[in-house]
Amino acid sequence: MEPFPGEKPLTFEQLIASTDHAILFQTNRSWSIDDKRYNFQFGTEIGWEIKNGKRVRMLKNPSYSGFTTGFWNSMDAICSRDEWSLWGTPNCGKGQPQQVMGTGHGAAPARFRGGKVGSAYKGT
Helix, strand or coil: CCCCCCCCCCCHHHHHHCCCEEEEEEEEEEEEECCCCCEEEEEEEEEEEEECCEEEEEEECCEEEEEHHHHHHCEEEECCHHHCEEEEECCCCCCCCCCCCCEEEEECCEEECCCEEECCCCCC
């Protein structure tokens, strides 16, 4: 039986190496979450296709979407606290004048199965 996500230490390199086929999303570009925080869509500037444990191709503007409970229940691996990083923006973007208040959260790289993914495509 496989250990539960986060049950044993996992480095980012080990996470990539143990992945057969996936997209690694980086550099958040846009986000959209409904009022009930159930349906979401996130876009990034860059992504990487992973095949057989290696990054093989850069992807432009990849995105992913889903519903919150299904998404979090599909996580099957998460890196250890040594890979944890604080993410966020310097302000919340509300108010007039704009409020200055840190918004963000910490996260470690994780792997999710069966998500809806897409990418920008420019046909010729």
